[in-house]
Amino acid sequence: MRLSYSSISTYETCPAKYRFQYEDKLPRSGSPALSFGDTLHRTLYRFHDRPVPVAPSLEELHEMLQLEWASEGYRDPSEELLYLDHARQILAEYHRANADSFRIPAALEYRFSVEVEGVQLTGMIDRMDRIPGGGYEIVDYKTNRRLPPRAVVDQDLQLSLYYLAAREIWGIEPERLTLYFLLPGERMSTVRTTADADRLRRRIAVVAERIAAGKFEARQNPLCDWCDFQPVCPLFRHKYEREQGDPAPRMTEMVDEWIALKREDWERYRRLEDLRALINAFCEEHGYRRLYGSDGSAVDRRPMHVTAPDEARIRRTLEPLGLWEQVISVDPKKLTSLIEGRSLPPDVEDALLASREEVRTQYSLYLKDPARARR
Numbered sequence: 603m604r605l606s607y608s609s610i611s612t613y614e615t616c617p618a619k620y621r622f623q624y625e626d627k628l629p630r631s632g633s634p635a636l637s638f639g640d641t642l643h644r645t646l647y648r649f650h651d652r653p654v655p656v657a658p659s660l661e662e663l664h665e666m667l668q669l670e671w672a673s674e675g676y677r678d679p680s681e682e683l684l685y686l687d688h689a690r691q692i693l694a695e696y697h698r699a700n701a702d703s704f705r706i707p708a709a710l711e712y713r714f715s716v717e718v719e720g721v722q723l724t725g726m727i728d729r730m731d732r733i734p735g736g737g738y739e740i741v742d743y744k745t746n747r748r749l750p751p752r753a754v755v756d757q758d759l760q761l762s763l764y765y766l767a768a769r770e771i772w773g774i775e776p777e778r779l780t781l782y783f784l785l786p787g788e789r790m791s792t793v794r795t796t797a798d799a800d801r802l803r804r805r806i807a808v809v810a811e812r813i814a815a816g817k818f819e820a821r822q823n824p825l826c827d828w829c830d831f832q833p834v835c836p837l838f839r840h841k842y843e844r845e846q847g848d849p850a851p852r853m854t855e856m857v858d859e860w861i862a863l864k865r866e867d868w869e870r871y872r873r874l875e876d877l878r879a880l881i882n883a884f885c886e887e888h889g890y891r892r893l894y895g896s897d898g899s900a901v902d903r904r905p906m907h908v909t910a911p912d913e914a915r916i917r918r919t920l921e922p923l924g925l926w927e928q929v930i931s932v933d934p935k936k937l938t939s940l941i942e943g944r945s946l947p948p949d950v951e952d953a954l955l956a957s958r959e960e961v962r963t964q965y966s967l968y969l970k971d972p973a974r975a976r977r
């Protein structure tokens with residue numbers, strides 16, 4: 603099995619998307635962001651690919667951009683022009699920040715393929731630099747608009763993979779791993795340890811096992827709106843079928859009715875909450891415990907203090923009496939989230955799923971309401 607940063611991350615985000623993209627190899631549509639990112643990467647490759655440690659001039663860098671520019675993925679020439687202008691500005695900033703400290707990289711767009719846990723791990727390291735004074739820094743260019751939180755960089759899968767690859771290929775431990783965010787022109791650096799590499803090996807093994815076991819469930823996630831595979835995805839199938847003629851118009855009517863009732867529910871709930879707050883506030887201010895209407899009363903419930911049991915203390919008390927076993931139990935919610943965390947080997951996951959077979963399947967519906975999201 604061959605895996606890369608993209609395929610692992612795709613699988614972890616949505617196994618169905620992985621299947622459509624890497625197993626079924628369904629075609630994908632281009633996008634401005636993809637095309638723009640590729641061009642910047644290729645241009646920076648040219649910029650750093652020098653026999654002498656002297657940076658090309660800004661004019662030369664802009665010429666390189668022109669040579670590497672690809673028109674695919676843009677909606678129309680005016681959108682393309684906007685992106686081209688933006689690329690020129692980004693590269694001008696990059697040149698300003700990097701020309702003086704220009705050095706010949708230790709590695710540039712280095713393609714690797716190493717075996718990890720029986721998996722062929724492939725990828726390409728954008729750049730590796732020697733750090734003055736000793737050590738190596740791996741640099742990966744990013745074209746995100748905003749900087750991610752520090753914790754995200756410290757957990758970044760791509761940097762972890764490159765760290766592991768550098769150890770396997772060159773036998774070195776890179777001292778610094780950097781994401782270079784080209785749009786804001788900022789670097790964010792982090793480190794990895796041997797323990798991180800070991801954790802990553804296990805993570806790769808779990809993904810590989812799940813793929814080998816044919817686990818390709820569709821998983822709703824924030825990137826669904828931009829997914830090329832919506833027309834074949836079980837979560838969105840009906841939406842696309844309807845465009846060709848609704849296969850179940852009666853059901854569509856029922857769904858419409860259900861949505862209308864759900865919206866009424868929300869309106870009622872909102873009004874109930876408003877009234878509750880007003881009644882509670884009035885009771886509090888005027889010393890009432892209940893207020894009477896024409897046909898019943900509203901009772902003001904005082905806040906209750908809920909105390910959580912101190913598990914260690916209870917255990918210390920009950921264990922010597924042999925009663926501890928009578929109060930511990932499996933929390934079904936925690937069990938479900940453990941299974942849905944997709945970090946378990948398939949056989950363990952299957953065994954846990956099988957252990958729940960006695961529990962009846964509970965169906966539920968929830969409304970994804972674009973009208974509500976807009977409010």
Ligand code: SF4
Pocket residue numbers: 616618619820821822823825826829830831832835836837838
């Ligand atoms: S639309 Fe969402 S759930 Fe469906 S395949 Fe794409 S990412 Fe997965």
